[in-house]
Amino acid sequence: MKIGVITFPGTLDDIDAARAVRYAGAEPVALWHGDEDLRGVDAVVVPGGFSYGDYLRAGAIARFAPVMTPVVEAARGGMPVLGICNGFQILCEAGLLPGALLRNAGLHFVCRDQTLRVERTTTAWTGGYADGAEIVIPVKNMDGRFAAEKSTVDELEGEGRVVFRYVNGNPNGSLGEIAGISSADGRVVGLMPHPEHAIDALTGPSADGLGMFRSVLGSVAA
Amino acid sequence: MARVVVDVMPKPEILDPQGQAVARALPRLGFTGISDVRQGKHFELEVDDSVDDETLAKIAEGFLSNPVIEDFTVRRIGA
Numbered sequence: 001m002k003i004g005v006i007t008f009p010g011t012l013d014d015i016d017a018a019r020a021v022r023y024a025g026a027e028p029v030a031l032w033h034g035d036e037d038l039r040g041v042d043a044v045v046v047p048g049g050f051s052y053g054d055y056l057r058a059g060a061i062a063r064f065a066p067v068m069t070p071v072v073e074a075a076r077g078g079m080p081v082l083g084i085c086n087g088f089q090i091l092c093e094a095g096l097l098p099g100a101l102l103r104n105a106g107l108h109f110v111c112r113d114q115t116l117r118v119e120r121t122t123t124a125w126t127g128g129y130a131d132g133a134e135i136v137i138p139v140k141n142m143d144g145r146f147a148a149e150k151s152t153v154d155e156l157e158g159e160g161r162v163v164f165r166y167v168n169g170n171p172n173g174s175l176g177e178i179a180g181i182s183s184a185d186g187r188v189v190g191l192m193p194h195p196e197h198a199i200d201a202l203t204g205p206s207a208d209g210l211g212m213f214r215s216v217l218g219s220v221a222a
Numbered sequence: 223m224a225r226v227v228v229d230v231m232p233k234p235e236i237l238d239p240q241g242q243a244v245a246r247a248l249p250r251l252g253f254t255g256i257s258d259v260r261q262g263k264h265f266e267l268e269v270d271d272s273v274d275d276e277t278l279a280k281i282a283e284g285f286l287s288n289p290v291i292e293d294f295t296v297r298r299i300g301a
Contacts, residue, residue, distance in 0.1 A: 060285070102232075103239060107240065147236060
């Protein structure tokens with residue numbers, strides 16, 4: 001199985017994301033922001049960083065990069081897409097996920113190991129977790145406060161599309177302690193914390209993040 | 223050519239911690255009587271006369287602002 005990892009100008013976590021893909025047993029394929037096609041990959045990870053310097057708004061310029069056209073098209077056709085941190089912001093700007101990510105309520109860049117509860121295990125990226133599992137992975141961002149209209153949040157909650165929720169403290173003031181959400185079909189998932197930094201106890205707080213990259217293997221084969 | 227000004231502001235219901243931080247700083251600096259501050263963005267565009275209002279609205283709504291969290295206004299300043 002091939003999983004594409006996109007690099008925009010300003011992306012930081014593509015190397016760790018590719019490493020996580022390899023750890024999970026899949027083949028990472030480097031995708032460039034200027035690519036017009038997805039090189040035959042079965043899924044895509046949009047990693048974190050500060051694409052285009054976060055100018056205008058986080059993710060606002062990256063969503064217009066050439067590679068995003070086939071990503072949006074493939075995602076609408078059911079291809080699994082995982083947006084991490086800046087990748088989550090890009091997927092929101094691109095309209096693949098609802099809502100937006102705003103400046104942390106405390107105005108500080110927050111970088112710490114964060115406990116999350118896995119609220120939904122029927123997505124392409126969380127099938128390998130136990131329902132309600134608590135995982136510890138790093139969160140590191142400036143603009144992580146999830147915001148959306150009340151009707152959108154009600155819809156996400158009602159349809160069980162809140163995939164991850166902050167536990168033991170909300171790092172950024174996100175509505176409903178929301179750390180990650182999914183598309184209606186569960187194929188597109190975005191979250192602010194970084195599973196790719198928690199795949200090996202040697203280099204991260206846990207190996208809890210690896211489950212996301214392993215989960216997608218089963219979801220594509222199925 | 224005309225100058226077009228696009229102002230983008232966080233929607234009223236959206237928490238604006240940056241504006242709040244500015245508001246909290248004012249009394250410390252000795253300025254009183256200011257009860258609230260909202261912080262937004264101000265864009266100045268140099269625009270050919272051929273660009274119509276509909277196009278400007280598309281730019282403002284589809285790119286310069288995010289309608290989920292922000293409101294915008296577009297103004298043409300005298301040529």
